[in-house]
Amino acid sequence: MYRVYFAALALYSFVGAPLAFNYAKQTEIAHLTLKFSARDRFYAAAKRTACFLLGLSFLLVMLMVVLLCGKPASSDIDWLKPLLKFSSDLETFLRLLVGILALTGMYLWLFVCSRGLASVPLVGLLMEDHSIDENMTTFEDLLQENAMETQATKQTRETILQRYAVEQQMSGADQERLSQLKTREKLLEERREVLNANLQKFALTGKLSCWKIPIGVVLIILSLLIVVSMLITSIDKMAHSSFERGFLLNASEFPNPMDLLLVLASRVFPLDYVVFAVLFVYLFTISLIVLKRHGLQFLCFRLGRLQPRLTSAATMTMLSLVLMQLAMVGLFALLTLAPQYATFGHQMFADASGHVVPCTLEEAANAAAAAAKSGGLPAHCRMTQLAKFYNALAVELPMFGTAFFVGQFLFAAAFVPWIAHAYCMAKKLDDPIDPKRQRLLDDY
Numbered sequence: 445m446y447r448v449y450f451a452a453l454a455l456y457s458f459v460g461a462p463l464a465f466n467y468a469k470q471t472e473i474a475h476l477t478l479k480f481s482a483r484d485r486f487y488a489a490a491k492r493t494a495c496f497l498l499g500l501s502f503l504l505v506m507l508m509v510v511l512l513c514g515k516p517a518s519s520d521i522d523w524l525k526p527l528l529k530f531s532s533d534l535e536t537f538l539r540l541l542v543g544i545l546a547l548t549g550m551y552l553w554l555f556v557c558s559r560g561l562a563s564v565p566l567v568g569l570l571m572e573d574h575s576i577d578e579n580m581t582t583f584e585d586l587l588q589e590n591a592m593e594t595q596a597t598k599q600t601r602e603t604i605l606q607r608y609a610v611e612q613q614m615s616g617a618d619q620e621r622l623s624q625l626k627t628r629e630k631l632l633e634e635r636r637e638v639l640n641a642n643l644q645k646f647a648l649t650g651k652l653s654c655w656k657i658p659i660g661v662v663l664i665i666l667s668l669l670i671v672v673s674m675l676i677t678s679i680d681k682m683a684h685s686s687f688e689r690g691f692l693l694n695a696s697e698f699p700n701p702m703d704l705l706l707v708l709a710s711r712v713f714p715l716d717y718v719v720f721a722v723l724f725v726y727l728f729t730i731s732l733i734v735l736k737r738h739g740l741q742f743l744c745f746r747l748g749r750l751q752p753r754l755t756s757a758a759t760m761t762m763l764s765l766v767l768m769q770l771a772m773v774g775l776f777a778l779l780t781l782a783p784q785y786a787t788f789g790h791q792m793f794a795d796a797s798g799h800v801v802p803c804t805l806e807e808a809a810n811a812a813a814a815a816a817k818s819g820g821l822p823a824h825c826r827m828t829q830l831a832k833f834y835n836a837l838a839v840e841l842p843m844f845g846t847a848f849f850v851g852q853f854l855f856a857a858a859f860v861p862w863i864a865h866a867y868c869m870a871k872k873l874d875d876p877i878d879p880k881r882q883r884l885l886d887d888y
Contacts, residue, residue, distance in 0.1 A: 447538060450833075453768060454541040458500065459493070461765045466492040468757035504544065539837045543844040546776055549769030550851040552731075553777070555741075557770060558855050560730030561667040562862035563869075569660030571870040583643040590639060594632045601625045666726060667859070670781065673702035675856035677780045681849055690838030690845030695804040696783055706785035707802075716785070723781075724774070731770055740766065779834055780852045787831040793824050805835075 466489035470479060479485050604618050604625075614622075680698045681691045696703065709716035740747040740762055748759030755763075778786045788803040795801055803825035811822035827835075838845030 447535070447833075450542045451538060453772060454538070454545060457545055457765060457768065458497065458541075461761055462496050463489055463493045465758050465761040466490075466496075468761055472756065472758065504540075536840065539833075539840065542772075542833075543837055543841055545769060546773055547844065547847055547851070549773040550848070551742075552766055552770050553773045553851065554855055554858055556731050556734050556766075557727055557774070558858045559862045559866075560727075560734040561670060562859055563866035564730040564733050565660045565663035565667055566863060566866045567870045569656045570664065571867070583639050587636065587639050587643065590632055590636050594629065594636070597625055597629050597632065601629075663726075669702055670723070670727075671856050671859045673700050673782070674777070674780050674852055676700050677703075677783055678849065678853040678856060682853075687842055687846055690835075690842045691849040692805065692835055692838055692845065693783060694806050695802065700782065700784075703782040703784050706782045707790050710785060710790045727774055728767075728771075731767070735763065735766070775830065776834055776848065777852060777855075779831060787827055788825060789828070791825055 467485055470477065470485040470488050474480050474485065477488070479488060601622060604622055607618070608614050676698050677693075677696070677700055680696060680700075681693055684697050685691045685693055706716050706719055709719050736750045739749040740759065748756065748762055750759065750763065784802055787805075788808070791803045792800045793803055793807055805827075808822070808825040808827055811825050815822040838848070
């Protein structure tokens, strides 16, 4: 099932999304290219997509060479081979595509999701969002200007009407002027309703300010729990694994709070699904908030802006691709966030001394080897499909395992600079002091 899912994601990422993006761009510039029919726009989009795929194929070949270099030593992974299945070249190619997608999504994971973990609980919740006051002041000024213009329009209309008695015939110019004034009054009334609605929205946000601090505290605790858990697993991999093993852990040596929580929750169905859903919704929401605040960016280049009812079709296509890549990286990141839960759940086994301990990769490999000899399924320590896919990818392509390990470590370490950046951006600046006014105050 995972293979079908990843194959569909790869097909959309490399073919579907570029084709939809190019078609949307052709629609936007149809008045310049004079290609108004859907067929012409589709042909133009298909040509651009074909050129994109041609250039991408060369990049994929180079990335595949990099990922395939540095095969692990056979002595280090012999014990893991019963768990891994390298069935065909097509499956290896699919793993390469998925690995490349995950690595390209690592940029978004660092600059969108990690940034959201730090900035969303801080800006507007734990710290005052000064943009709300500025927006309210702006809308109040716009409402005042709108009221003044409405009053001036009414006075102009009354002045024109006072020129004529009931019996007199109004001139064509004045009739046209009255028609324009009537249209203007209607537009001003619609603008007033829109401004009032926005002002009420910001006013409601101010009324709910008493809940901001508690919500911000809960969210920052959740962010710290995620970051600390990923940092602990990364340090564990750094201390107890190596490049030859694709930075895979036989068993977690350091206690991981999120892993312990999910393993305990998995004993009571469906409590672990609830916890996992909360984590997924939280990461998805903060990513959307960051994208809405800052738009789609690559380094200092803005690729598109997200605005309610004003986002272009091309930007929406890019947004779907961004969210898909974030979801894929987040899925693999679960193996770093909660390695025991994502690999075995709450499965246990009795070791040689008779103690019941959590399952390990080595015990799972022994159980799989024994099951292969008997022609059945392992009696205990069965790995999840996600762990099987990732472990095979990390062992077959150790460069991927290393790059993903480094990316997850940077994700956790980036929390500190991102929270410092959010604090500096949310901190209210002192109002500039007029030097003449300051001189008068000093003289006084």
